[in-house]
Amino acid sequence: MAFGNFSEDSGAPMAEINMTPLVDVMLVLLVVFIVTAPLLSNAVRVDLPRAAAATHQDKPEQIRLAIDAAGALWWNDAPLNEAVLAARLQAAVASHPDVELHVRADKAVRYELVAKALASAQQAGISRIGFITQQP
Template identity: 35%
Template sequence: MNLGPGNGRRSRGRAPMSEINVTPFVDVMLVLLIIFMITAPLLVTGIPVDLPESRANALDQEQEPVQISVDQQGRIYLDDQEMSRNDLSARLNAIAAQQSPENPRQIMLRGDKSLDYGLIMGVMGELNRAGLNRVSLVTTGSSE
């Protein structure tokens, strides 16, 4: 019976492994993915607002939207800067003057769910008066 080269003797050494082991790399990438998935929603907003829930899908956007937030006390913020309703009107007019007709600015309106409906409609009226008509009401996702 022939047992192959060496006739049953032990080989002198193992052949070098020529493949790259990517398992540690994949493990690190999965940990980073989980960290970014957890921290990314926390970095989105600067003004604490208790948003209502909705089943609507997220919108696709080409440019960074303008964030308008109204907190529980009725204070109005443009991005992260607090302002009065008169100042808001002037800033919205300036934003509307900078937009192009073929690519209008997207406005994200975030209002606390405990607010009076009239306050949010007043802000929407200011947006409409300035000519900013691409307004999205921001909500949290539904758990159903």
Template identity: 50%
Template sequence: MAMNAPFSDDADDDALMNEINMTPLVDVMLVLLIVFMVTIPAMQHALKIELPRVVSQPEATAAQHVDVGIAADGSIFWNGTRIENGTLAARLSAAAAASPRPELRLHADRAVRYERVADVMSQAQAAGMTQIGFVTDPQGRP
């Protein structure tokens, strides 16, 4: 009399099961279908509210900026016009007092000493300028 042992040497038992059990997948899909069927009608019966209608126009505030250039010899240009070293601080203070406060765009020649650029930046900070941008030329441009 042969007994069926749980660990037998039959060739059929050693083969791997290569079928996908679809029952859990079908169960999940049915649950999702029921959830969507319940929630979609609730979303369509939303409360109708008559919203007020107003006419407004966006505030047209152009971004103000001040161009300060530093030439290779250290001379300062304010919006393209050459100025003396002593008038830079006064002009920066006047620009910082404007509302809205403009952005300072710094154009520095590549041959200018960094000390001169740092001096202009410190004067701008002391005057109250909070936004400073550095303008450069893209590479490959003549």
């Protein structure tokens, strides 16, 4: 044989667990816990400034624009002509710059009408536009 064996029964498998890697890992973990344990118990005192909450926040004006299946426009539940929409949007932006537009369109309305309404809102300078939907 090229490698010598000192035991007499050379065909028996080795039945012992090699403990060296296990002990090495346990010692490394012990050192890590010894180093990090004092850091977990020390707290740093930070004096944060006190801020008073605003009791009244100015909510932007909300415009509810509805488009029914026939293509008719409704401004805050009042009927509106399509030709007047752009002027009303510009007047709303002039009176309150942070105006919000909530668009509710019927499922059967043509996309072209919704796109025209959104283009008018964009040209008027409205940047806050939301879509209202109903869950079935």
